[in-house]
Amino acid sequence: MGWDVGPDEVESIALGSGILGTGGGGNPYLGKLHLLQELKQGARVRVVDPSDIGDDDVVIAVSGMGAPTVSLEKLSRGQECYEAFMALERHTGTHAVAVVPGEIGGSNSMTPLIVAAQGNVPCVDADPMGRAFPELDMDTFAIYGVSPSPAALCDAQRNIVVLDSVATPKWAEHLFRAATIAMGGSAGLAMPYMRGAKMKSTAIWGSMSLALRLGSLVRAARREKSSPIDAILTETDGILLFTGKIIDVGRRTTAGFAKGSMTILGHGAYAGESMGIEFQNENLVARIGETVVATVPDLICVVEEETAEPIGTEVLRYGLRVAVLGLPADPKLRTSRALEVVGPPAFGYDLPFVPLETAKVTA
Amino acid sequence: MGWDVGPDEVESIALGSGILGTGGGGNPYLGKLHLLQELKQGARVRVVDPSDIGDDDVVIAVSGMGAPTVSLEKLSRGQECYEAFMALERHTGTHAVAVVPGEIGGSNSMTPLIVAAQGNVPCVDADPMGRAFPELDMDTFAIYGVSPSPAALCDAQRNIVVLDSVATPKWAEHLFRAATIAMGGSAGLAMPYMRGAKMKSTAIWGSMSLALRLGSLVRAARREKSSPIDAILTETDGILLFTGKIIDVGRRTTAGFAKGSMTILGHGAYAGESMGIEFQNENLVARIGETVVATVPDLICVVEEETAEPIGTEVLRYGLRVAVLGLPADPKLRTSRALEVVGPPAFGYDLPFVPLETAKVTA
16 A cells, blocks of 8 residues: 655645644755655655554654754755665664654655655655654654664764664753754754564554645645635644734744744734744644643644645744644653653643643633 | 783883873773772783784774763763774674774773773774873874774763764764763763774874883882982983972863863972963973973873872862973874874964974973
């Protein structure tokens, strides 16, 4: 089972994954151009079901690592993730039968498809987030026991660092974050390395298809002059949290992350109210006044009000008219084991996780 | 050819390498205790000539990486370098026939002997510095073209990072410095990995023997109540640069290094004069008044005036009565190619390198 990725699919996946990026994951635009170029040069990119991978087959996940604010200005050479992928094959003396998205949100939807084109391997229709997260250990692979080592990181100078052994997933994040910063703030990551059985039991299935479907629906709605936001909410069981105009943005790139907050002044049904959203690469907590209406790991998506074009935290600016959508996180991210790693306290908030469907009703 | 390392040799090497450390390389005391323990448990440690290694044989250099101020308080687990050594063997799928000292100065004289004991391999009587230097690319292996990759770094938690490919030796320093800092400021390094032919053509031969000889001479002089300082100067063609009392020390641990300066108020033949010495882990430049009398890569060794006990930059303090010795660097460090990497400008000084035998005459 599977499907081929052509130029039309690329456009839809880039758009859909931008929405799932919840402000982070990086803008897919440059990756999209790169992938379209690979297709033009004759590469065939095929997406396969997780069930198509044998239990003992080796697969390797890839993603770009770094702050979106950096990736916006420091262009990648375009080979980083594939070089890291091959470095892990060399290091382990094994051959990977497929590449897995390390994060579906944002530019990291394009990354595994580019590696699939470069390495002539299929891309698995799954990822460990169903969204984007800022840190390496914040994914279902790490949460459900896939070893973070070996892993490889490659930069634009072709410096390649391999993590041979690591005490905990947090140490993997700590060491590779330091390396990414030393590399100038962005790098290509191959991690984790795993067998098919473990990938199938821990991944969130169908994320690439979801990105494709979301993008297709939004593009169709734009053509048909229907509401792209309604299309997203229907497809994802999501909730419209707010609409308004961005009136303030504070953001700094620190310790390898884009951190900050935005304030949105309500209009329409939300006139007279204001929403504050805090982010670390991704949007983490949304409040209307003092009331929390959505928290990580649920998806807090800021999109242009008319077109549903996703807005990354690196390009937020005064005056944008936006809608804020809340999409429920995958159940694998809502378990107590997962919430220890991706719930609000993991980001330093003294808040419990309240599923957004509950929070909204309460608010 | 070769010789065995017993407890008496350990004492002498630790002392001699402390002198060659020129203030850096870390205090050999803890490493000495560890090595004596290995010998007590039956390990046999043999030092062999570089010429005993076949041209195609694989050898791996090891050393501790980090600021001496950190190593003083953050104890090593004792396996870090051997783990890094084995990680390189695994990564390359080859077996190393011997370990090479990555730096003879200070605690790094003990490190390869400990790895020799743990791995049951001989230690080569050579190193790439004949002293200690603060940065990874500052050695004759890197200067004369040995590839810095692959290399491995291991910390006390058994996190192991392998440098698979690297653009330049400077990048190796940059990336592994960042990793060492992330690991808490000290780690065990295995680097470079090389064939016997390359090691023999680029290394400084006989450094372990020199450390042994220096230590033995100083210990003999102490026993015989003759001058240990004269013994050092005669053995090394060195020069007595100054004697006096330390009256000021400024030191901070920054970006992974112990940086600072000391002021010594002269006495005896130097009464009325003062010497300033600046250091980055190791002593770099010595001035009497405004006149430069010795610069890196020549060895500027601060020792206790009576006993010739070497004083690391991490334990400098007010009131110590010291002698400052200048020992000429190995000719492999005085070539124009080497001076680009280890001359005063490489440390940010707008000074030419003047061999200390010339500087002293001029001064």
